Amino acid sequence: MKTQLRTDITIADICKGFVYNEIEGKGLYGWNGKLIIQPEYQRNYIYNDGKKDVAVAQSVLRGFPLGLIYFTQRDDGMYEVLDGQQRITSLGRFRTNKLPIMFDGREQNYNSLNDELKAMFDNTPLTIYICQGTEKEIKEWFQIINIGGVRLNDQEMRNAIYSGPFVTKMKAQYSNSQNPMQMKWGAYVKGDPKRQEVMQTVIDWVSHGNIDGYMAGHRRDNDINEAAGYFESVIDWVSGVFKTLHKEQCGLPWGELYEKYHTQPYNPDEVDDKVNELMTDEYVTNKRGIFEYVLGGCSNAAVLHVRLFDQHTIKTVYERQTQKARSEHISNCPLCAMGSGANKTKIYKLSEMDADHVTAWSKGGSTTIDNCQLLCKTHNRSKGNA
Numbered sequence: 001m002k003t004q005l006r007t008d009i010t011i012a013d014i015c016k017g018f019v020y021n022e023i024e025g026k027g028l029y030g031w032n033g034k035l036i037i038q039p040e041y042q043r044n045y046i047y048n049d050g051k052k053d054v055a056v057a058q059s060v061l062r063g064f065p066l067g068l069i070y071f072t073q074r075d076d077g078m079y080e081v082l083d084g085q086q087r088i089t090s091l092g093r094f095r096t097n098k099l100p101i102m103f104d105g106r107e108q109n110y111n112s113l114n115d116e117l118k119a120m121f122d123n124t125p126l127t128i129y130i131c132q133g134t135e136k137e138i139k140e141w142f143q144i145i146n147i148g149g150v151r152l153n154d155q156e157m158r159n160a161i162y163s164g165p166f167v168t169k170m171k172a173q174y175s176n177s178q179n180p181m182q183m184k185w186g187a188y189v190k191g192d193p194k195r196q197e198v199m200q201t202v203i204d205w206v207s208h209g210n211i212d213g214y215m216a217g218h219r220r221d222n223d224i225n226e227a228a229g230y231f232e233s234v235i236d237w238v239s240g241v242f243k244t245l246h247k248e249q250c251g252l253p254w255g256e257l258y259e260k261y262h263t264q265p266y267n268p269d270e271v272d273d274k275v276n277e278l279m280t281d282e283y284v285t286n287k288r289g290i291f292e293y294v295l296g297g298c299s300n301a302a303v304l305h306v307r308l309f310d311q312h313t314i315k316t317v318y319e320r321q322t323q324k325a326r327s328e329h330i331s332n333c334p335l336c337a338m339g340s341g342a343n344k345t346k347i348y349k350l351s352e353m354d355a356d357h358v359t360a361w362s363k364g365g366s367t368t369i370d371n372c373q374l375l376c377k378t379h380n381r382s383k384g385n386a
Ligand SMILES: [Zn+2]
Pocket: 333, 334, 335, 336, 337, 375, 376, 377, 378, 379
């Protein structure tokens, strides 16, 4: 990666051609149109709280350094702000009289400063690293400077690496918290749209987990039809199969479940009854597993983490079973005792056995001492689910 340290670019240079989007609250362009201040991957301008933004302008007028700023240079010669977007936006707003600050005991904007202060503000040089490199290099480097305070999450980082028309369109659709669809999506998709977490899920689903590969392959796409269409199919499917909204549905791997089950027919009324029944079943400790369990035809109870027998019950049953087995000269594993193998009379230690539901939980058996038996580990495993 090529890097270049520039200390000759002043605030006045950067503020030439400054464009600020009032509605979205973000700086768009500067440096005579050569600089993209808010690339797709940058978070919204969060300095406009009347404190941090004001503090940036005040610092300059008091001669405080602004710290390092990073730009990347693109192949087309444009520059993007990688780190420093918030500071540059604050400077631009002040320079264009859109950010009043308290200075010298009164409210001022750029125009009301005396000439000396105006010159000082304009001529303050910025300390800018300009970087040019491959996607891989920028990614590696991002991960390093991310530690230094930018703190981008995974998807924000990917949006930086694969920035282009695809990311722009995806952001417009999925990263806008004002999009009325966010309410519906939020029932199934976890995360903050502004932190790109909804977009991340959309790409995760359509790519079957290969987010980086998908973004690299679609980087130059001018539409998002495939990803949007797939996402819509998944959401339509899940909201059609499960009538009642449960908070446990949020954040489940619906893309995977869709792939696995969407070709199967379901009766939404029956599904709804079953889900509601399991939601109130005290033995089901993993309520989030209910949806997969029902989709799979109620056969894989392992996903429900059905409550296990407690230690006291297990010990009591072990002693009862072992005493009886000793007096009858048979194995204390009832299944071994019924067989004809070498273990027919074997007395297992407690540590060699597992507790089992006599009547399976899925067939209505309860997790109580009357429904508990101990089996040797081999037989318990071969018996399958609880
Ligand atoms: Zn056995």
